[in-house]
Amino acid sequence: MGMQPLNYKDVEIGTIAINGVQMGVVELGKPTAATAKLRPTLVFIHGFTGNATSWGALLEHLAGQDMHVISLEMLGHGRSSAPEDPTRYSMEHCQQDILAALQALHIAPGAAILLGYSMGGRIALYTALSGYFRALVLESASPGLAIAEEREQRQRSDEALATCIEDYGLEAFVSYWESRPLFASQEKLSIAQRAKLREQRLHNTPRGLANSLRGVGTGIQPALHQRLNEITVPVLLITGQDDPKFCAIAREMATQLPQAQHQIVPNAGHTVHFEQPEAFETLVRNFTNSVQ
Numbered sequence: 441m442g443m444q445p446l447n448y449k450d451v452e453i454g455t456i457a458i459n460g461v462q463m464g465v466v467e468l469g470k471p472t473a474a475t476a477k478l479r480p481t482l483v484f485i486h487g488f489t490g491n492a493t494s495w496g497a498l499l500e501h502l503a504g505q506d507m508h509v510i511s512l513e514m515l516g517h518g519r520s521s522a523p524e525d526p527t528r529y530s531m532e533h534c535q536q537d538i539l540a541a542l543q544a545l546h547i548a549p550g551a552a553i554l555l556g557y558s559m560g561g562r563i564a565l566y567t568a569l570s571g572y573f574r575a576l577v578l579e580s581a582s583p584g585l586a587i588a589e590e591r592e593q594r595q596r597s598d599e600a601l602a603t604c605i606e607d608y609g610l611e612a613f614v615s616y617w618e619s620r621p622l623f624a625s626q627e628k629l630s631i632a633q634r635a636k637l638r639e640q641r642l643h644n645t646p647r648g649l650a651n652s653l654r655g656v657g658t659g660i661q662p663a664l665h666q667r668l669n670e671i672t673v674p675v676l677l678i679t680g681q682d683d684p685k686f687c688a689i690a691r692e693m694a695t696q697l698p699q700a701q702h703q704i705v706p707n708a709g710h711t712v713h714f715e716q717p718e719a720f721e722t723l724v725r726n727f728t729n730s731v732q
Contacts, residue, residue, distance in 0.1 A: 453492055453519055458540040459533075461521035464513030466492040467545065469503030480728050481552040483542065483573075484511040485560030487580075487711075489617060489641040489649060491518030494557075495713060498721055505725065510552075512541055514563065514656070516648030524647070529655025531662060535567040542572070550574050553728055556581060557713060563656065565664055568671050575731040576671065577724060579678045580686045580710045583664035583693060594659030602650035613649070614641045625682040625709025637714065668696040675700040676727040680708030680715065 455462040471479040482502060486494040492511040493499075503509045513520040515529050515537070523529070542552065553575040556564025561581020568576045585591045605613045618626075618638065626634060654660070675697050677690040681704050694700040703723050708715040 453513075455519050456541060456544050458544055459537055461515060461523065461528075461537070462519065463515075463521075463537060463541050464492050464517070464519035465541065465545075466499060466509075466511040468499055468509045469507055471508050479506050479508045480732050481508040481510065481547055482724070482728060483538070483547070483552050483554050484509070485514065485538070485554070485556035485564050485567075486511070486517065487558035487560050488652065489517070489614070489644060490557070490560070491640060491643055493518075494640055496717060498713060498717060498724075501721055502725065507728065510542070510545060510547070512538060514560070514652065516650075516652035517644055520648075522645050522648035522651065524651070526651045526654035529652050530660070531563065531566045531656055534563045534656060535570060538563070538567050539570060539572055553577065553731065555579070555724065558710065559652075559656065562658065562661060565671070566662070568673070569664075569667060573673060575674045575676075575727070577676045577678065577727060578690075578693075579712055579720075580680070580683060581677075582658070582686070582689045583668060584658060584661045586663050586665045591659045591663070594657065596659075598653040598657035598659050602653040605646045605650045605653075610642060610644065610646050610649070613646070614638060617641065622683070622710050625680065625715060626711065628707075629715065633714075665696070668693060669698060672698050674727075674731050676723065677702040678712055678720065678723055679704055680710060680712045681706045682709040686710065 454465050456465055484495055492513045499509045499511055516522045549572050552573055554564045554568055554573045555577035557579040561578040565581060585594060677694055677700055679687045679690045687704055690702050694702045705712050705716050705719050713720040
């Protein structure tokens with residue numbers, strides 16, 4: 441399960457073979473035998489259209505502060521495999537793949553903090569039910585849709601979007617994706633920042649993104665509302681002030697998670713780590729130090 445290096449921007453992305461697929465991985469600040477017990481491990485799961493480098497300079501900053509940082513790419517994204525069968529992308533398979541990757545990287549149960557954004561937050565929440573992690577950070581995440589009719593409607597919507605990706609191609613889809621109201625706050629970013637984000641989104645494949653929607657979209661995933669009380673580890677919920685929908689979801693989740701705190705970041709929307717990176721980094725670093 442050796443790493444296959446690829447230099448993309450300033451970060452080395454590799455792949456590991458797990459469960460019959462390849463998973464893209466960035467690993468920074470790997471501890472030595474002498475520092476293994478001193479360095480906290482953070483595992484990052486990106487959002488839809490993202491990849492292991494979606495976190496910008498955050499990974500390098502945290503690694504430079506004596507933290508062991510691992511960023512994983514979900515199926516259909518970045519360098520990870522893009523299977524033809526949409527069911528291979530399911531939430532259950534995501535959990536199995538993440539745990540297999542961490543075992544391959546010699547991360548013991550209870551050693552790591554899991555952090556997920558948006559789609560990655562939904563995956564992280566489900567994966568945390570395994571009991572493998574010491575704490576959890578969820579950025580702009582949800583437990584899914586509680587009402588069956590809403591899940592069915594969302595599945596139809598995701599299928600239509602997946603078909604459009606396949607029919608019209610990646611560039612057309614990314615242009616549509618960037619225009620969604622959910623990302624309106626990103627208009628405040630510089631042209632260079634938006635161009636960088638677009639380039640990262642285009643670092644994917646149409647089949648991968650389409651099947652990710654079909655396999656692990658919000659409509660198809662299990663609703664987790666009734667299981668939130670099973671997650672007894674500390675949880676940090678992060679949302680942007682300009683994203684009222686997910687602020688409300690996080691407030692509700694905080695009432696059901698046994699050890700949760702909710703932080704709302706000013707002047708940020710759905711993608712807090714990109715829109716307000718310094719504030720996001722401070723929240724993650726302080727939370728990590730508090731649970732060691």
